[in-house]
Amino acid sequence: MTTKAFHPTDRLIVALDFPSAAPARVFLKQLDSACRWLKVGMELYYAEGNAFVEELRGLGYEVFLDLKLHDIPNTVAGAVRSTTNAGASLLTLHATGGSVMMAAAVEAASVPGAPRLLAVTVLTSMDAAQLSGIGIASSPADQVLRLARLAWSTGIRGMVCSAEEVALLREVLGDEAELVIPGIRPAGAAIGDQSRIATPAEAIRRGASRLVVGRPITQAPDPKSAALAILDEIATSI
Numbered sequence: 001m002t003t004k005a006f007h008p009t010d011r012l013i014v015a016l017d018f019p020s021a022a023p024a025r026v027f028l029k030q031l032d033s034a035c036r037w038l039k040v041g042m043e044l045y046y047a048e049g050n051a052f053v054e055e056l057r058g059l060g061y062e063v064f065l066d067l068k069l070h071d072i073p074n075t076v077a078g079a080v081r082s083t084t085n086a087g088a089s090l091l092t093l094h095a096t097g098g099s100v101m102m103a104a105a106v107e108a109a110s111v112p113g114a115p116r117l118l119a120v121t122v123l124t125s126m127d128a129a130q131l132s133g134i135g136i137a138s139s140p141a142d143q144v145l146r147l148a149r150l151a152w153s154t155g156i157r158g159m160v161c162s163a164e165e166v167a168l169l170r171e172v173l174g175d176e177a178e179l180v181i182p183g184i185r186p187a188g189a190a191i192g193d194q195s196r197i198a199t200p201a202e203a204i205r206r207g208a209s210r211l212v213v214g215r216p217i218t219q220a221p222d223p224k225s226a227a228l229a230i231l232d233e234i235a236t237s238i
């Protein structure tokens with residue numbers, strides 16, 4: 001999978017961070033098919049489960065299931081199996097779960113109908129001080145690289161990191177890596193709880209495969225215009 005293989009529309013994933021299907025459906029009407037990829041995270045998945053993933057697939061969307069699995073290997077493998085056949089294309093797990101956990105997930109995801117795995121390295125909300133607070137003295141970049149290498153060694157070819165590390169991972173892992181980048185803030189957008197951020201243009205120029213954008217679109221007065229402006233910024237940065 002090369003970074004240039006994606007059509008600009010396939011490089012933007014809108015985070016559907018809503019408490020239930022009803023407000024998500026209202027938002028999708030406002031979005032008016034401006035985007036092809038949607039991310040379903042814990043908030044919406046815990047409320048609606050695979051049925052809503054299947055509904056989105058039925059509407060023609062590609063679905064990124066961002067469940068950030070992190071448990072003992074047997075439990076994570078079972079969770080991967082529980083999402084299989086729902087129609088999601090991508091599923092996240094935390095690389096900090098370790099190589100045995102990731103290998104169990106890879107094995108469980110090796111069947112038809114299973115989503116492709118993405119390893120979350122260091123959450124984009126965390127900075128060096130927060131890492132230090134959980135006992136990690138490394139810089140975010142060193143920790144991202146360590147975890148990405150570990151995930152790669154288990155067979156995982158997709159990583160979630162911030163735009164601050166994407167050039168480094170692209171250089172080390174090459175074009176085969178699918179690098180998915182949250183913490184995206186168009187110029188002037190509210191930063192909120194994110195720490196390691198960049199604009200859509202910066203993230204794409206540094207080698208991102210896909211960008212995840214939530215509140216700058218979901219909380220915009222006109223979500224469709226906000227999404228189209230980001231798609232335009234992506235298209236002019238490739």
Ligand SMILES: O=c1ccn([C@@H]2O[C@H](COP(=O)(O)O)[C@@H](O)[C@H]2O)c(=O)[nH]1
Nearest residue numbers: 015041122123124182183212213214215
């Ligand atoms: O490191 C990570 C991993 C996942 N996310 C998710 O992406 C979106 C970002 O939403 P914004 O509103 O654009 O901040 C959200 O669903 C997170 O769970 C992340 O931000 N960082």
